Amino acid sequence: MQTSPRDDRRALLDAKLTELGLYAKELCPEGAVEMSTVRYEDEDGHITLVVPPTCSEQEEDRIELALAARAGDIFEATGLFIVCGVLDRPPR
Secondary structure, eight states, rough: OOOOOOHHHHHHHHHHHHHHHHHHHHHHTOOOOOOEEOTTTOOOOOEEEEEESOOOOHHHHHHHHHHHHHHHHHHHHHHOHHHHHHHEEEOO
């Protein structure tokens, strides 16, 4: 049984979201990663990393730039547009 191009693209998206999510956890093991395949306009998926309140602004910027660079590499290689965001977890 052959898979459709849509199924192939979905499998690729799932694999790349997983790859990016694991990379986000490498960058910030204490962070909470949220992934979504909900499409908005030309986006294929989303990754949000919620960093702990102990994360400095400089560290947050470094993480955000690293995630964006990896997402850019994925876009260049596959055409998948995965939007990444880094958010602060409010202190309790």
